[in-house]
Amino acid sequence: MSSYSEGQTHQLMESLQDNKWPAGDITKLGQAKPEQHQGIRDVLNGQAVITYPDCVWREQDGVSYFSVTSDGKTGPEWIVHLEAKGDRVSDYAKSLLCSSNFQPTSGVTYNIAVLQGKLFNDRNRITKKILKSAKERQLTTPNAEVACLIRDKFTDQEIEAMGLVWIITMHESIKDSDGDPRLLCVNRFSDGRWLSALYGNPDHGWNRDYGFAFVASQVSPQS
DSSP: OOOOOOHHHHHHHHHHHHHHHOHHHHHHHTOOOHHHHHHHHHHHHHHHOOOOOOOEEEETTTEEEEOOOOOOOOOOHHHHHHHHHHHHHOOOHHHHHTTTTOOEEEEEEEEEEEEEGSSOOOOTTBBHHHHHHHHHHTOBBOOOOHHHHHHHHHHHHHHTTTTTTEEEOOOOOOEEETTTTEEEEEEEETEEEEEEEEEOOOOOBOOOTTEEEEEEEEEEEOO
């Protein structure tokens, strides 16, 4: 026999219903482990507080904003660092990272603005028109290392939450091992987290689920 009164049971069910608990969550509550029940009791008794991490980006009018700070890693060091985390680095991306045109900085905080592909219709979602839009918004060209910093900062789940599959860093293009201009980019696939490199020619077209990273402002370390 239950030690709870009929009134207590009714009050609990009404509270769950009023707060719109899904039936599936009620089932999970019933199947919770003892330590999970203890955690709930601790919160109810004021002995524990739940804190939620701040969102690492914000979105406004189709633009995602966040900041990243450089740490001086060279291109080859980025390859080692990312692969050690289990990230994938494409061959073309490696050729850009090992180029003399990849020039890292240290201690520079970049405030990034990612223009989402949905801001452009299919006809206008090409590199030169995206660059024109960024200039009109007074955004500037990022250092190529920003792509590495973005890959290091965000999980694929967070990129998906932005509504994106790819984030293209709109740096000055760097020639790959075949001599073609490319841009470093972050992308999420079913086979893992990627740092890749896509064509950087002015007329290259992009899909709606791509984002384009520029610099809104940056702060360099004081000498």
